[in-house]
Amino acid sequence: MPQNTDDQFYTRADAHIHLANEHCLDTSRGKVSASMMYALARFNAWVSACGFENGADMQAARAETLDYFVAQYRAMLEENLDEYIAHFAEYMDKTEPES
Template identity: 60%
Template sequence: MPTDADENFYARADQHIHLSNDQLADEPGRGKVSASMLFAASRFNAWVSACGFQSGEQMAQAREETLAYFVEQYRLMLEEHLDDYIANFDRHMAPAQP
């Protein structure tokens, strides 16, 4: 869990996951739903970042630092989840029981 997470961190994340799972019912494909989620996260994070600046010039000066932060956070989270799926593949990928 990120160090700045609050008690609702997982609930909010689960809501995003449930939305993506619901979108799979329309059969656009996992890759397309994943791409949409990534696009939305990047768009939202760009807006969150912009809220911390007084001008586009100021934001441009922090561009590389901002990119590094978000890429590192994503990498850490993805590594954690990949490791979990590798270690628990059979449990995570088992067919749902009726």
């Protein structure tokens, strides 16, 4: 679980997942995933920019900002991959109907 979460953390995450699942009804999961990653990158660039007075200060912290977000994403992805590995049969029930 990510550190420093508030009581609405998973509610917000689930809302984004629900929206992504809706988009999967009319396009591929890969396309939806790519759009979500782009949107998150764009949003995080904006969140980061809000913490600076000017572009030069933001440029000076660029590497640190990238390292932070990449490390956070990696940790969250690792946690979720491990959960899916441990519960694969339950989460990915591919039971075929009997003929």
